[in-house]
Amino acid sequence: MKQQYDQILVTPKPFVKWAGGKRQLIPILNQNLPESFGTYYEPFLGGGALLFHILTDKNGQKCSISDLNSDLVLAYTTIRDRIDALITSLKNHEKNYQKDSESYYYSIRESNPRSEIEKTSRLIFLNKTCFNGLYRVNSKGKFNVPLGKYSNPNIVNEENIRAVSHILQSSRTAIKCRDFEAVLRDAKKGDLIYFDPPYQPVSTTSNLQAILPKISHMMI
Numbered sequence: 329m330k331q332q333y334d335q336i337l338v339t340p341k342p343f344v345k346w347a348g349g350k351r352q353l354i355p356i357l358n359q360n361l362p363e364s365f366g367t368y369y370e371p372f373l374g375g376g377a378l379l380f381h382i383l384t385d386k387n388g389q390k391c392s393i394s395d396l397n398s399d400l401v402l403a404y405t406t407i408r409d410r411i412d413a414l415i416t417s418l419k420n421h422e423k424n425y426q427k428d429s430e431s432y433y434y435s436i437r438e439s440n441p442r443s444e445i446e447k448t449s450r451l452i453f454l455n456k457t458c459f460n461g462l463y464r465v466n467s468k469g470k471f472n473v474p475l476g477k478y479s480n481p482n483i484v485n486e487e488n489i490r491a492v493s494h495i496l497q498s499s500r501t502a503i504k505c506r507d508f509e510a511v512l513r514d515a516k517k518g519d520l521i522y523f524d525p526p527y528q529p530v531s532t533t534s535n536l537q538a539i540l541p542k543i544s545h546m547m548i
């Protein structure tokens with residue numbers, strides 16, 4: 329098994345394109361990280377750009393990651409626990425998409441799979457092929473982003489999701505679906521919380537920018 333990983337592992341990076349993703353800002357965020365800290369909390373996980381940087385940089389770092397989007401959180405646990413079946417399912421999407429991208433995209437957008445593997449491969453497939461990698465659902469919770477204009481989208485980035493799976497399995501990372509406020513109850517002195525809330529209010533009563541003015545990370 330070790331030999332297999334040695335051959336395939338690349339540095340893990342976000343496996344989805346996510347609105348507000350911070351991959352481009354990693355050098356700046358890195359400069360502002362404290363030298364040492366206890367548990368790393370990322371309560372607005374999204375694509376987890378800073379998480380993957382920290383897990384790669386700090387071997388053995390204890391992390392607690394969470395997001396309110398249950399489909400996204402399921403994708404993290406499925407990648408960690410069911411990587412082979414997930415890759416098979418994604419390759420199947422890729423094959424069908426290549427035959428007739430438009431009709432296949434809309435058939436999967438309308439589908440409502442039950443299994444964790446199919447739910448996660450649907451999320452990743454739609455993310456790679458939809459307009460701008462947006463995640464948007466209507467009032468009934470149905471994904472409603474149109475097909476994107478990609479000639480050859482990278483639907484199965486096998487090297488990367490295997491690397492993500494490996495680092496989530498081998499690190500001390502708890503993965504939870506929950507509101508960001510729960511983190512404020514869990515974190516202890518010396519822990520680090522990185523807040524990266526959405527830029528638009530998610531409802532008329534939840535303007536996160538008003539709740540967390542100018543805070544990007546916080547040492548307790």
Ligand SMILES: C[S@@+](CC[C@H](N)C(=O)[O-])C[C@H]1O[C@@H](n2cnc3c(N)ncnc32)[C@H](O)[C@@H]1O
Nearest residue numbers: 348349350372374375376377396397507508524
């Ligand atoms: C700006 S994105 C985070 C981007 C992430 N830092 C990255 O690098 O990809 C904000 C995230 O907050 C999540 N979110 C929105 N409201 C939330 C809430 N009340 N509690 C926890 N997560 C929430 C969204 O689902 C979204 O994934």
